[in-house]
Amino acid sequence: MDAPPQGVEEALEVVAGFDEALTHGFARLAGDQLRDLAGALAGTPIGQRAAEAAEKIAAGSIAEEHLTALAGGRAALLGAVHDALLSQLDTAMGRRRAEHTAGDGASEAAAGCRSWLAELAITGWKGVDHDLVSASAQPIEALLSGQGTRRLAVLLDGLAAELSASCPVATMERLPRRRWADLWSRALLLSQGGWPEPVVEEVSGTLLILGVDVQEHGTAVQVQVHGVLDERLVRTSVTVAKVDTIVGLAVWPLLSGYPKLVRALAEQRAVEVKDLPLLGGGDLVWHEDRATLKDPVDPFVTARVALAGAVAPAVPPLERHPVRIAEPVLVEGDLSGYNFDRLTASGPITEDVLKGASACVGLMRWDGGQWTLQPLAVRKGKKQPHNAELALSPKAAKAGDAVTVLKERAGRLLRK
Template structure:
């Protein structure tokens, strides 16, 4: 399987993206001959698609020095389309190697009714960034979008776009003065810019999904943590009543936090989800009733419709269910190579230089994604013999993000889960350290309660 998976990368398409991204570094306001060629080449890459004629026209105008918001939106769409094609090719290769069946995408988007003036204001700021170029962005350019961003954050219908734009602005602000930076995250900033442009033009949302009931078997927990927010995403197998094959699903819960709450103390913020926390901590199946399942495989969690049941070892669930599980389709706007995260089980490997080797083929562990609030450490991963993880593709290589491992500790075989400390650290030393540091969550809640009473 690994030999089939780790073939050649789509280097030609990625080179087109890199050339275009380099123009965003210097700015699209005054393109050199090489810059005009890069923009034209991007448009040519989508010439056989419905976007082809519009992309060619937009590239010609931008190359001539006319940089309108409409033309930039089309070029952003062309860039997203090329990366979407790369995503589809990589995911098709992964599905073939895994023998995985995937449901085709069929949901139609529901046109939203977001305020057009706010979307136009956001597009205007993104246009200014593109014309100026990352090297020319200063505090004045960054702050010029502050008023519209504040209004977007207060508009629930624009929350997805507003959070993305807020993140881009925060990264630019933290990096200023950008002109003096040695190495720019050009691909990342271009991704955020292009996604923002596309979302401004496509403000619709995916349809309502279906209502399902059945048994959820958790496979592992992925934690995405920032200074002011944290999200826990549980990947699992959903046995839907009346269906023979289980479905691959994920369910996420998120909470706001402050940057002083770190490590295992973060789990205290999720005490409003006792059933989900018990399931991932104790490795138990969960019976769910009437939950909404998006076509993308996202199960909208409601703790009052979940009942924790019998023990369900993730490795047993993976061995029995992963091979025949049906994978969900990927929504069009989410088709990007870095968004790939396929649950897999790998066993019987040897560890070589922070990666696993199986059948003469090597796959690197993505140790940078290990959460700081669980027991899963690089040492445990590199000493493991079996791993449940997410197959990812980043920086032109496949990697494995560990969610759970089977390893040996003090000559005894053990299973270590990333979400094992959701109900509190099981390691006495860590529990003692957390207790000594004090309960930051309780203190902050008590102070917030005082302010509300006043």
């Protein structure tokens, strides 16, 4: 795994060229980047449509169908990169993976938002201003009121909020090209409709927790728990809103609505679950009232005994992207050769803690052209610090005092 699979670097260069074109706007380019994308897809089922779209846009004829073809091509190319990397990782670990199964029913089409997405592509990120962002309000409002379009509405609302906060984009020193292009292409594909609904089954059993990934954003925090349930790798997530001043240990008191989950994480307990919905991609939908805390279980024992034989979930089509890869692994012995990344400020694992550690339960990720290891728990001597170790500590409670103050101030403002 020292080098990526053949073709990965070349494919990402093509994607980077497309993203650069999207940065400046399709109305301001000669079309070379789009032809490169189409060329990379030659011989595939969408190759001809991508080639036609690239030529039409290069000639100045930009239609929604052409943009959709290229967005689909970009997603397919990143999906191929994802599959190659995941196959490399599964082979190295001897990990089995379930086959993807499409669900019944299909998502609804949403034509109203496609004109705004087309305008973004024509203008380019550097041309985005408040007027262009505000044009998204009406189609997003219509999507939010729909029955089967909320997923797309939330995605577009998030993109619009990021663009608004960045306006005027032309003055930004560094643009998140890959991220915005990901959101744009995903939204355009979702707006076509016809995507199968996820397969859902209800599962019961003992959830053995491996660790938790704490993901902080300026306005939200999510804890994503990785574990093993009946020889299947699963993950479950809960998300709460916050403000950008609440960071680090102060995020744990925000999760007071999930006392069982937080206690299970802090005390490394097993959890007996009953009739929890499990989506085809391996996501458990958490319900506090369907969970019962059991005895503590060492995550390193869980990783050594249960992780090796666990079956990994299939990856749904739209989720096939390198950034999504986060595979639980157990690493023992000399850890000096690993690239550690994404240390959380809400836990005790630091670079100093990692020095001299003899074992790590973590997530293998692929970022910046290389494999990285995100620690969830480490063993150093007799100590085993983990990301949720301080969740119920006095330090977290004290840091959470700021949350109480903010709630009181917000309450007074609302009463006024």
